[in-house]
Every structure is written in C-alpha cells, then in structure tokens.
Amino acid sequence: MTALMHPVIRSGILLAVIALFGTALLAAVNDLTRERIIEQERQRTLSQLHQIIPTGNFNNDLLADTIEINAPEFFKHRDAITVYRARMDDRPVAALLTVTAPDGYNGDIRLLAGIAFDGTVLGVRIISHRETPGLGDPIELERSDWILGFTGKSLDNPDPPGWAVKKDGGKFDQFTGATISPRAVVRAVQNTLLYFAANRHSIFDESAKPGNAE
Amino acid sequence: MRPIRLREILADGAWRQNTGLVVLLGLCPLLAVTNTVINGLALGLATMLTLMVSNLSVSVLRGLLKPEIRIPAFVLIIASVVTVVELLMHAFFYDLFRVLGIFIPLIVTNCAIIGRAEAFASRNAPLPSLVDGFATGLGFCLTLILLGALRELSGRGTLLSGADMLLGDWGRNMAMTIIPEYPGFLLAMLPAGAFFGLALLIAARNAWEHRQAERQAKAGVTMIPNANET
Numbered sequence: 516m517t518a519l520m521h522p523v524i525r526s527g528i529l530l531a532v533i534a535l536f537g538t539a540l541l542a543a544v545n546d547l548t549r550e551r552i553i554e555q556e557r558q559r560t561l562s563q564l565h566q567i568i569p570t571g572n573f574n575n576d577l578l579a580d581t582i583e584i585n586a587p588e589f590f591k592h593r594d595a596i597t598v599y600r601a602r603m604d605d606r607p608v609a610a611l612l613t614v615t616a617p618d619g620y621n622g623d624i625r626l627l628a629g630i631a632f633d634g635t636v637l638g639v640r641i642i643s644h645r646e647t648p649g650l651g652d653p654i655e656l657e658r659s660d661w662i663l664g665f666t667g668k669s670l671d672n673p674d675p676p677g678w679a680v681k682k683d684g685g686k687f688d689q690f691t692g693a694t695i696s697p698r699a700v701v702r703a704v705q706n707t708l709l710y711f712a713a714n715r716h717s718i719f720d721e722s723a724k725p726g727n728a729e
Numbered sequence: 730m731r732p733i734r735l736r737e738i739l740a741d742g743a744w745r746q747n748t749g750l751v752v753l754l755g756l757c758p759l760l761a762v763t764n765t766v767i768n769g770l771a772l773g774l775a776t777m778l779t780l781m782v783s784n785l786s787v788s789v790l791r792g793l794l795k796p797e798i799r800i801p802a803f804v805l806i807i808a809s810v811v812t813v814v815e816l817l818m819h820a821f822f823y824d825l826f827r828v829l830g831i832f833i834p835l836i837v838t839n840c841a842i843i844g845r846a847e848a849f850a851s852r853n854a855p856l857p858s859l860v861d862g863f864a865t866g867l868g869f870c871l872t873l874i875l876l877g878a879l880r881e882l883s884g885r886g887t888l889l890s891g892a893d894m895l896l897g898d899w900g901r902n903m904a905m906t907i908i909p910e911y912p913g914f915l916l917a918m919l920p921a922g923a924f925f926g927l928a929l930l931i932a933a934r935n936a937w938e939h940r941q942a943e944r945q946a947k948a949g950v951t952m953i954p955n956a957n958e959t
Contacts, residue, residue, distance in 0.1 A: 526798040533790075533802050537809030544813045548820035555823040643827070650915060692915065 564599060564611055567629035567638035573601035573608050582721050589710040590703070592617045600719055607632045607719040610711065613642065616703035620695040621645040624654070628665075628707045632715065635669040639704055644696075651696030661688060661697070670708045678705040735860050742864025748841040749872030749927070750934050755839035758832045759873060760923035764884065767891045769877030770870065771825050772832055775814050777866025779836050780845060782810045784862035787850040794851065803846045811837040824894040841865060872930065879926045884918040886911025 557578065564577055580602070583595045590596065592615050599611040609631045616624040624644040629637035639662050641655050653659035664687060679685025680698050689697045711718070748754050755776070763769045786806050787794075794802050815833045818826045826833065836842070845865050850858040881888055886908035892900035916922045 522795065522797075526795055529793060529795075530798055530801055530805070533805050537805050540809055541812055541816075544816050548816045551820040552816070552823075555820065559823070647915070647918060650913070650918075692913075 563627055563640050563642065564629075566640060567611060567627065568601050568609055573603050575600070575602045575605075577601055577611075582718070584714075584718075586710055586714075589706050589713075590614060590617075591706075592623075598718055602719075607715075609637055610715070610718055611637075612707055612711075614703050614707050616699040618695070618699045618702070619644060619646055620651050620693070620699075621647065624696065624699055624703070626700065626703060628704055630708065630711045632719075633669075634708065634712055634715070635667060635672075636665045636704065636708070638663070639665045639700070641700075646696045647693070650690065650693040653690050653693075654696050654700055659690075661690070662700070664688070665704055668704075670705075670712055678702075735857065738857055738861050739864045739867075742861055742866075743868040743871065746865075747868040747872060747934075748865055749869055749876075750931050752841070752844075754841040754844060755869060756927075758835060758839060759869075759876070760920060760927065762829060762832050763873055763876040763880055763923055763926070764918050765881045765891060766874055766877040766889050767825075767895055768828060769873035771822070771895055772829055772836075773866070773870025773873040775818065775829075775833060776836055776839060776842075777863065777870050779807070779810050779814055780842055780866040780869075781859055781862035783807045783842055784845055784850040784858040785855055786810070787846040788853060788855045788858035791851045799847070799851060800843075803843050803851075807842050807846070808837050822895065828891070828894065841869065875930060876923070876926050879929070880917045880922055882907060884914050884916075884922065886913070 561578065568577075577599050580600045582598050582600070584598055585593065585595055587593050594615050596615075597613045601608040601611065609629055611627055611629040613625065613627055616626065622645050624646065625642040627640045627642055629639070631637050641662065644652070644654065646652050646654065653661050656662050673686040676684060677686040678701060680687050680689040680694055680701055682689050682694050683698065685701065687697060687701050742748075746752055749756070749759050758772055758776070762772045783803075783806055787803060790802070790806075811834060814836070815826075818829075818833055845861060849861045853861070878888060881890065886906060888905045888907055889900075890904045892903040894900070896903070917926070
C-alpha cells in the first residue's frame with residue numbers, strides 16, 4: 516500500500532486520469548461532430564460539382580460513381596486524382612477531375628475540372644490554394660470571373676500555343692502583378708484535357724471504386 | 730495575499746499585459762492570420778474560448794496538481810480543449826475552418842495559454858481565473874482585429890470581407906469596400922506587412938502610455954511603478 520502512495524505513482528495516476536478525461540471528452544465531441552463534418556465536406560464537393568454540371572444533365576449518383584487515377588506523365592505529380600463520372604442513362608456525359616497544379620506561387624493549387632465527353636470544358640473551379648491574397652487569388656470565383664474563361668474551351672480552341680497566359684503569347688489573361696498563379700491553372704487545365712483526350716473511354720469503362728481506393 | 734479585483738484582472742489582460750502588444754506572446758498566429766478582420770476575429774475568439782476553458786480547468790484542479798507534474802497536466806488540458814475547439818469549428822464554421830486551417834490546431838502552441846495557466850490559473854480561484862482567461866483572450870482578440878483591419882484596409886481597401894463565413898448569410902452585407910477601385914498594396918498582405926503593422930501598433934501603444942505618464946507627472950501624481958511581475 517505504501518508503494519501506491521509514493522509521490523511518483525500518485526502523480527502518474529493523476530496524469531493518467533487527466534489524460535483519460537481529455538480522451539473521453541474528445542471521443543464524445545468527435546462523436547457529436549463527425550456526421551456534421553462529413554456532411555459539410557460532402558455538401559461542399561457536391562455544390563462545386565453542381566456548379567459545373569447542372570443536375571438535369573445526368574441521373575447517376577455522382578459522389579458514388581468515382582474512380583481514382585494516377586497519371587504522373589500528364590500531371591507532373593503523383594497525387595491520386597479523383598474522377599467523378601456523370602452519366603445519363605448509363606451513357607457517359609462528363610467527367611469531373613480533382614487535379615492539382617503543382618506549380619502555384621505558394622505550393623499546390625487544387626482544382627476541379629469538368630470536361631464533357633466531347634472534350635469541351637464544362638467549367639473549372641478552385642478547390643484550395645495558398646496564393647497571395649489580393650494578387651493570385653482572383654483565380655477563385657469568389658474574387659473574379661477569370662476562372663469562367665475556361666468554360667467552352669477545348670484542346671484546339673484555342674490552338675495549342677494559345678493555351679498559355681497572354682504574357683507567354685497565349686489567349687488567357689493574367690492578373691496585374693501575378694502571372695504564376697494563372698499560368699499554373701492554365702497548364703493544369705490543358706493537362707487535364709490532354710489526359711482526357713487520351714483516356715476518355717477507359718475513364719468511363721472502369722468500374723466504380725466508391726470511397727477509398729488503394 | 731491581497732484580494733484580486735476583477736476589474737484589475739480585466740485591465741491587465743486587455744491592456745496593461747496585452748499578449749500581443751506588451752508581452753509579445755503568440756506572435757505566430759497573430760502575424761499569420763491577420764490579413765483580414767474576420768480571420769483575426771475568428772482566431773481571436775477561438776483563442777479566447779481556449780484560454781477561458783483551460784484557465785478554468787487548471788484552476789479547478791490546482792489543489793491536485795503537484796509542481797512536478799503541472800506542466801504535462803497543463804499540456805494535456807490545453808491540447809484537449811484546442812482539439813475540441815477545432816472539431817466544433819470544423820463542424821459549424823466550415824468555411825472559416827478552411828481559411829484558418831492549420832492555425833486552429835496551432836492555438837495549442839500559443840505560449841500565452843500555458844503562460845496564463847502557470848502564472849495565474851494555478852494560483853487563483855476559478856472565477857478570477859475565468860475572468861483572466863477572458864481578459865487575456867479579449868486583449869489578444871482586439872489586437873488581432875486591429876491588425877487585421879489595418880492590413881485589410883491598406884492591402885485591399887476593404888473591411889470585414891468574408892464576414893458571411895463567421896456570421897452566416899446576413900454577414901454578407903457587412904463586407905465593406907472602403908476605397909473603391911483600390912489598386913492593392915501587396916506589402917500589407919504579405920508576412921512582412923504583418924511585422925510592420927504590429928510594430929506600428931506597439932509604437933502607438935507605447936506613445937500613448939508615454940503621454941499618459943507625462944500628463945500624470947505634470948499633474949503631480951506620484952507614479953506607482955509598473956510592477957513587472959512576469
């Protein structure tokens with residue numbers, strides 16, 4: 516019994532009790548918030564997907580009909596790309612890809628690019644980025660309409676040299692004081708189109724791997 | 730031990746021992762997120778909440794905490810509280826959570842929190858500790874808001890942009906464009922601007938204190954030397 520009252524043991528027990536309390540509290544809060552957090556993430560993805568492809572144009576479950584691809588030869592990065600496949604009565608309509616532009620001014624720019632089956636861009640949205648506020652962030656739709664400029668474009672509209680910012684002799688605007696962010700986005704969208712052109716049939720044939728693919 | 734007056738605690742936390750402007754603790758989040766008012770306000774509120782809960786818990790447990798284990802115990806308590814705050818923000822203020830990102834979990838490394846636990850809460854009753862947490866958090870939050878306003882206004886010519894992330898839809902109308910067609914001032918938005926802004930705020934505060942002291946000296950009031958307890 517005396518060993519149990521040794522100060523070291525007592526302190527140890529006290530710390531363990533505090534840790535236990537903290538863990539219990541965290542488990543409870545995690546339990547309470549988990550579903551809401553998942554729902555929030557889902558809502559955000561869904562609302563972005565719907566901005567690009569209106570609900571009437573497809574009738575499959577977009578969030579379930581996904582595959583994960585890996586194509587470093589097209590995208591110059593090894594991150595898995597999620598492809599949401601939109602179909603109308605099992606006919607392929609469009610694919611929406613979560614692409615990473617690795618060459619932003621301040622690291623990765625993640626974007627969602629929707630491409631119709633015929634190869635025209637349905638729309639592009641920025642998912643996340645860390646570009647300089649006020650300079651590079653007009654790539655976001657909340658800050659400027661620039662990103663809408665991709666809608667309706669395809670691999671040969673503009674022609675390949677046109678797939679660049681104006682400063683590089685292309686057709687896409689850059690921002691005052693910021694060329695790197697738009698350049699990275701333009702390149703990523705073009706890469707997505709190239710990938711899509713080369714793989715558009717296999718993208719839709721592959722069976723869905725809902726949730727986490729290995 | 731002299732009784733501590735709650736008003737004194739408030740004045741200490743919010744002004745005399747202001748975390749951001751006097752004690753200069755917690756500068757990492759302070760400098761990093763203050764590019765807009767709303768970002769500053771949100772991180773300030775999250776920090777304030779953390780300070781209050783951690784101060785209260787430490788104070789309640791202070792009789793049990795032997796000196797040799799108090800630091801790990803503080804760390805456990807603070808880490809739990811911050812994680813709870815993070816989960817709640819993730820669930821209920823999702824847009825803001827995405828903007829503030831890593832700085833929410835990093836509240837745990839804000840030395841002001843463990844500083845208040847050690848210097849105040851572990852020696853005082855729950856109520857004064859709670860007030861101290863509130864006051865310190867308030868001081869920190871006000872500094873963040875002020876710095877955020879300074880940088881947002883000089884960098885982008887707006888105030889309260891993104892208020893809807895914190896306040897929901899009606900916050901959308903609160904975003905103000907103070908200077909239309911503002912060309913933007915990049916330096917203010919970059920980290921360097923945060924240092925300049927903070928320096929200006931500290932200088933302004935010092936100048937004000939200095940003038941107060943001079944005025945009091947002129948009026949013939951004997952100055953009580955500012956006790957440097959920390």
